[in-house]
């Protein structure tokens with residue numbers, strides 16, 4: 213079997229084209245959504261990701277506000293920029309690109325954000341709402357994974373999903389989405405403390421690999437017919453992306469998300485979706 217590709221690039225393009233129509237409708241009513249980004253330091257990958265987010269904004273017709281600080285920026289300086297964006301009426305949603313340089317208290321920064329402008333869905337109040345089943349902006353990568361699976365008709369209801377990784381942006385938050393009644397999956401969360409990862413992987417209908425360990429998921433650990441989502445981003449010595457999924461998994465799985473071209477573009481599409489959703493909600497648009 214050769215796996216069908218879960219094409220995140222194409223799916224994201226379709227989502228963005230629908231968002232562009234909704235932005236036109238908002239603009240006709242005098243409402244202009246704007247996405248802010250806060251980027252600290254000179255990490256090459258972070259700069260690339262943020263540039264992609266601004267390209268997406270241009271594509272769907274929303275304004276973008278870029279704030280950059282040097283790697284030497286202090287906690288206070290970053291917090292000042294966050295306060296400015298909270299108060300800026302042109303900025304209807306924003307993100308603070310993670311990770312922040314060593315010594316900066318990320319959680320304190322996230323807590324300072326106006327939760328109504330949290331485009332990443334990572335503010336503690338919004339993560340809390342997710343636990344409480346209240347409407348909230350959804351974390352972009354988990355949301356992107358679910359939209360991608362739905363696009364290709366992968367059954368979530370009753371599925372055995374194994375998530376590998378416990379980072380905040382995906383590992384810890386995706387089980388909250390997958391176990392909602394609307395998804396209704398059964399989730400096992402694995403991490404570096406898991407005793408027998410292979411045993412869990414072999415039972416999975418869906419694997420979400422977000423460990424950041426190159427080629428961690430091997431073909432012999434994948435059940436034939438499973439769906440495998442490659443969320444991990446490592447880089448080889450040439451700076452090329454290496455995912456968490458071994459290329460041989462293509463011969464075993466029924467669906468596989470490429471990396472790049474899979475979950476990355478979906479994450480960005482969900483970010484702009486959160487901004488448009490929030491602008492519509494603020495304007496009282498019902499969908």
Ligand SMILES: Nc1nc(=O)c2c([nH]1)NC[C@@H]1CN(c3ccc(C(=O)N[C@@H](CCC(=O)O)C(=O)O)cc3)C=[N+]21
Pocket residue numbers: 260261264307308309310311332352353445453471472473474475476477479480
């Ligand atoms: N506050 C915050 N929010 C984030 O959403 C966030 C973050 N911090 N920190 C880092 C991670 C990583 N991330 C990616 C987004 C897009 C691609 C993406 O579009 N990748 C392209 C390839 C890009 C390339 O070639 O480097 C692809 O997969 O096709 C990748 C990774 C968002 N993150």
